Amino acid sequence: MAPSKQWMTLVDNRLDETYLVGVQKFLDYVFQKTGEEYEIRCPCVKYCNTTLGTREIVETHLIVYGIIQNYTFWYHHGERLGEPLSEFEHEDEGEDENGDAVEECESEDEVEELLRDSYPNQDGGTTNTDCDDLLEEEPNVEEKIFYNLLKDFKLALYKNSKASKLSTLIKLFHIKSMGRWSNTSFTMLLKLLKEELLPDEANLPNSYYEAKKIIRELGLSYDKIDACTNDCMLYWKEDSLLDSCKVCGASRWKLHTHSGETRNKIGKKIALKSLRYFPLKPRLQRLFMSTKASTLMTWHKDKRVDDGIMRHPADSMAWKSFDELHPSFAAEPRNVRLGLASDGFQPFRNSKSSHSIWHVVLLPYNLPPWLCMKQENFILSMLLPGPTGP
Known part of the structure; x- marks a missing residue:
C-alpha cells in the first residue's frame, strides 16, 4: 500500500512536520x-525525475525545491496502477508480514462504480430498490443490460454472503487474466467452488462460457471482418456480400472436407480468414465515462x-506544429x-511454427x-x- 500523499499539498510550507514526515515515508x-x-x-x-540521487540528496532536494505537484x-x-492508498499518514493496513503491498481485487464499491461508469445514463438510485417495481415503461436494450447487471450485483453469492455474484465473477476473471489460466481450468475452479466448497445455494455459473455471458456487457466487443485468404481485400461495406475475392478470385469460404460444400452441418458458412476490428469510438467514450x-x-x-524540457509528446515540435496547423482542434483539450x-x-509458444499475427x-x-x-x-x-489465420 502506498503511503498517504496529503503531505505533497504542503509544498509551500516545506518545514512543516507533516511534510517532513511525508518525505521520509x-x-x-x-x-x-x-x-x-x-x-x-x-x-x-x-x-x-531526470537525474539520480542518493537518499540524502533526494531528501534535501525535496525540502529545498519541493516535489512536483502533479x-x-x-x-x-x-x-503500481490500482495499488491501494493510505488515507492517513499513520495507516499501515494492507501489507503482509514482510511489509510488501498486497494487490487487491475490486471491492464492492469499486464494482458498483464500474457499473455506473459503464452505463452512466441509467438511474443511479435503483441499487437499494427492486428495479422491476420502478419501471413504468418497457426498458430499452441498454437499460435491460444495465438492470440485469444490477440484479447480479445485488444478488448475494449465497445466503449471508458479503460478496455479490457479479463482484465475485469480476474478481475471478481478474485472477484468471493475471494468472493466465486457460478457459478449461477456470471451469474446473467454478465446479470445485460450487460443488465442494460453497453452500448448495451458491449463485455461481457452471462454466467459463456461462460466466462470460454474465459479465461481457461490462466490456467492449469487437467486429469480425472477413478477409481474402491471400490478403487482397476485406469483405466490408459494399463488398460484404461477395463470395470470392474481386482481385484474385479466391473463394471466401472454407470447403467442407467430405461434402465439398461451403456450408457446415448446421448450414453456416465459415470464412477462410477474418480480421478482428475493435471499434475506436466506444473505447474513447469509455475513457470519458470513467470518473x-x-x-x-x-x-x-x-x-x-x-x-x-521534453517529458511528454505535448512538449515535442510535432505536437506544437500540429496545434499551429489545426488551432480549432487544439483549442479543445478533450480532443484525443x-x-x-x-x-x-508469434502468438504460439512453439517458435518453429510458421504462424504469425499482426x-x-x-x-x-x-x-x-x-x-x-x-x-x-x-x-x-x-x-x-x-x-493461415490463427
Whole structure:
C-alpha cells in the first residue's frame, strides 16, 4: 500500500512536520518497492525525475525545491496502477508480514462504480430498490443490460454472503487474466467452488462460457471482418456480400472436407480468414465515462509543466506544429491525440511454427507520461491474421 500523499499539498510550507514526515515515508516506500540500494530518481521541481540521487540528496532536494505537484502517481518509484492508498499518514493496513503491498481485487464499491461508469445514463438510485417495481415503461436494450447487471450485483453469492455474484465473477476473471489460466481450468475452479466448497445455494455459473455471458456487457466487443485468404481485400461495406475475392478470385469460404460444400452441418458458412476490428469510438467514450480516467484526459493541457524540457509528446515540435496547423482542434483539450504502433508477433509458444499475427495498437497521448505508455492503457485496434489465420 502506498503511503498517504496529503503531505505533497504542503509544498509551500516545506518545514512543516507533516511534510517532513511525508518525505521520509516516501523515501522508505521507494527504496522498499524499487529494491534500489543507493540511488533513485529525484522527483523535485528542479530535476523532475531526470537525474539520480542518493537518499540524502533526494531528501534535501525535496525540502529545498519541493516535489512536483502533479506527480501524484509515483510511476518512477515503484507504485503500481490500482495499488491501494493510505488515507492517513499513520495507516499501515494492507501489507503482509514482510511489509510488501498486497494487490487487491475490486471491492464492492469499486464494482458498483464500474457499473455506473459503464452505463452512466441509467438511474443511479435503483441499487437499494427492486428495479422491476420502478419501471413504468418497457426498458430499452441498454437499460435491460444495465438492470440485469444490477440484479447480479445485488444478488448475494449465497445466503449471508458479503460478496455479490457479479463482484465475485469480476474478481475471478481478474485472477484468471493475471494468472493466465486457460478457459478449461477456470471451469474446473467454478465446479470445485460450487460443488465442494460453497453452500448448495451458491449463485455461481457452471462454466467459463456461462460466466462470460454474465459479465461481457461490462466490456467492449469487437467486429469480425472477413478477409481474402491471400490478403487482397476485406469483405466490408459494399463488398460484404461477395463470395470470392474481386482481385484474385479466391473463394471466401472454407470447403467442407467430405461434402465439398461451403456450408457446415448446421448450414453456416465459415470464412477462410477474418480480421478482428475493435471499434475506436466506444473505447474513447469509455475513457470519458470513467470518473478516474476522464479527469486525466486533459492532463496535457491542465497540468503539464511547459518549461522547455521534453517529458511528454505535448512538449515535442510535432505536437506544437500540429496545434499551429489545426488551432480549432487544439483549442479543445478533450480532443484525443493518439499514437499508432503495429508489429507482427508469434502468438504460439512453439517458435518453429510458421504462424504469425499482426496487431495495431493506439496510445492515448492525452494521459500523463507515466500512464500513456502503460500497457493497461493501450487501445487494441485490430488483429490481422497471419498466413493461415490463427
